[in-house]
Amino acid sequence: xxxxxxxxxxxxxxxxxxxxxxxxxGDVDYDDARTVWNGMIDRHPALIARCRGVGDVIAAVNFxxxxxxxxxxxxxxxxxxxxxxxxxxxxxxxxxxxGVRVDPDARTAWVQAGATWADVDHETQAFGLxxxxxxxxxxxxxxxxxxxxxxxxxxxxxxTCDNLSSMDLVTADGDYLTASEDENADLFWGLRGGxxxxxxxxxxxxxxxxxxxxxxxxxxxxxxxxxxxxxRAYREYVASAPEEVSTLTTAGVMPDxxxxxxxxxxxxxxxxxxxxxxxxxxxxxxxxxxxxLDEPIxxxxxxxxxxxxxxxxxxxxxxGMRYYWKSLYLDGLSGSAIERIAYWTDVAPSPxxxxxxxxxxxxxxxVDVEDSAFAGRHAPFLLGVEANWERPEDDDANVExxxxxxxxxxxxxxxxxxxxxxxxxxxxxxxxxxxxxPTYERLxxxxxxxxxxxxxxxxxxxxxxxxxxxxxxxxxx
Numbered sequence: 150x151x152x153x154x155x156x157x158x159x160x161x162x163x164x165x166x167x168x169x170x171x172x173x174x175g176d177v178d179y180d181d182a183r184t185v186w187n188g189m190i191d192r193h194p195a196l197i198a199r200c201r202g203v204g205d206v207i208a209a210v211n212f213x214x215x216x217x218x219x220x221x222x223x224x225x226x227x228x229x230x231x232x233x234x235x236x237x238x239x240x241x242x243x244x245x246x247x248g249v250r251v252d253p254d255a256r257t258a259w260v261q262a263g264a265t266w267a268d269v270d271h272e273t274q275a276f277g278l279x280x281x282x283x284x285x286x287x288x289x290x291x292x293x294x295x296x297x298x299x300x301x302x303x304x305x306x307x308x309t310c311d312n313l314s315s316m317d318l319v320t321a322d323g324d325y326l327t328a329s330e331d332e333n334a335d336l337f338w339g340l341r342g343g344x345x346x347x348x349x350x351x352x353x354x355x356x357x358x359x360x361x362x363x364x365x366x367x368x369x370x371x372x373x374x375x376x377x378x379x380x381r382a383y384r385e386y387v388a389s390a391p392e393e394v395s396t397l398t399t400a401g402v403m404p405d406x407x408x409x410x411x412x413x414x415x416x417x418x419x420x421x422x423x424x425x426x427x428x429x430x431x432x433x434x435x436x437x438x439x440x441x442l443d444e445p446i447x448x449x450x451x452x453x454x455x456x457x458x459x460x461x462x463x464x465x466x467x468x469g470m471r472y473y474w475k476s477l478y479l480d481g482l483s484g485s486a487i488e489r490i491a492y493w494t495d496v497a498p499s500p501x502x503x504x505x506x507x508x509x510x511x512x513x514x515x516v517d518v519e520d521s522a523f524a525g526r527h528a529p530f531l532l533g534v535e536a537n538w539e540r541p542e543d544d545d546a547n548v549e550x551x552x553x554x555x556x557x558x559x560x561x562x563x564x565x566x567x568x569x570x571x572x573x574x575x576x577x578x579x580x581x582x583x584x585x586x587p588t589y590e591r592l593x594x595x596x597x598x599x600x601x602x603x604x605x606x607x608x609x610x611x612x613x614x615x616x617x618x619x620x621x622x623x624x625x626x
Contacts, residue, residue: 300395
């Protein structure tokens with residue numbers, strides 16, 4: 150959509166009122182500022198407002214609204230869909246707002262929206278506390294939380310969004326609100342799982358739990374030739390595992406010469422990843438069966454500091470590599486589903502790609518739909534299909550593999566997805582309706598109230614009534 154030119158003097162007044170920096174095309178730091186984690190995303194915003202506080206966020210939102218600018222909101226910049234940046238519009242960049250304040254007596258943490266999980270873990274673990282927060286420490290707090298949030302602690306302590314006690318945000322009108330169970334409760338419901346549809350969240354207050362500093366963990370790998378047997382044994386294990394245990398399986402080649410014997414480096418493998426959220430000794434006993442599913446080709450299980458576990462997979466997802474991830478909630482892990490998982494692992498075009506199965510349940514499923522907008526609490530497993538590759542010329546093959554896999558695996562699903570693994574958000578209203586089901590109309594009502602013109606459209610978008618869905622942030626679809 151074409152945007153009208155903005156007079157230079159208006160931009161200069163906006164810039165003069167910011168405490169942070171306004172970055173424009175041609176500035177020395179422009180290319181760094183527009184670059185996000187996923188190397189597939191190459192967009193050129195007209196302006197990037199690098200905010201230093203709430204006042205800057207309010208100014209940026211008002212400027213965008215008054216000048217009919219497409220808006221992208223950047224927290225950690227780690228979303229696979231690249232929604233943190235846009236072409237021709239304004240990026241509200243929160244990456245310098247990274248403060249974390251812990252109250253160890255109340256077991257709460259207040260976190261600014263530009264923080265990463267590494268920032269949070271560093272502060273909370275100083276007191277032996279944690280809140281559920283991702284599996285890659287460089288992930289931004291804001292995007293993960295607003296989309297739900299899967300972590301190493303999920304079965305014991307729920308989703309990231311389940312551990313929120315309040316949020317501060319700037320709405321499309323430039324108003325500054327707090328949302329909690331006692332204040333703007335409808336908004337609090339929608340923000341927990343409804344994405345960035347209702348404003349720019351500037352701060353989160355999380356409940357914390359005693360975790361660590363050492364935790365028991367499992368990281369065992371088995372031959373891909375034994376994938377079906379391992380998945381069946383894994384299915385039996387999780388059916389009776391204690392809630393302190395949260396696990397996932399990851400299947401692919403994963404060619405790492407430092408981890409695997411030479412004869413296994415270029416062969417398919419299945420890895421079992423697990424964490425126990427309780428005492429180390431108890432956790433090691435609970436995780437032992439996962440180390441004995443078959444004869445492992447490598448086993449790195451044991452105990453480690455929680456902060457190291459949170460960083461364990463960072464190197465596997467470097468900035469600038471090419472990523473396309475999608476997901477489906479699975480009705481179960483039937484024999485037929487296991488056979489198809491093995492098939493799609495075998496035909497992946499990139500040795501860096503994986504087909505993952507996330508254990509759900511426990512604390513996740515005990516939260517009622519009336520308590521948060523998050524969809525997917527009903528499912529026992531989540532299928533995550535991760536295409537990870539390096540060369541642009543391989544884009545089409547990798548994207549097609551993910552889409553074909555998801556099309557096939559829908560036979561084992563009700564079709565709903567985890568919106569933090571969204572592909573490029575293709576599917577629009579149909580995807581949102583199928584994912585949120587009966588809660589969708591309640592989200593539309595919230596959108597009508599807080600963002601009726603869809604100023605915040607570059608997200609897992611809930612289109613307000615009477616507003617056409619924007620295509621300004623899409624690519625490769």
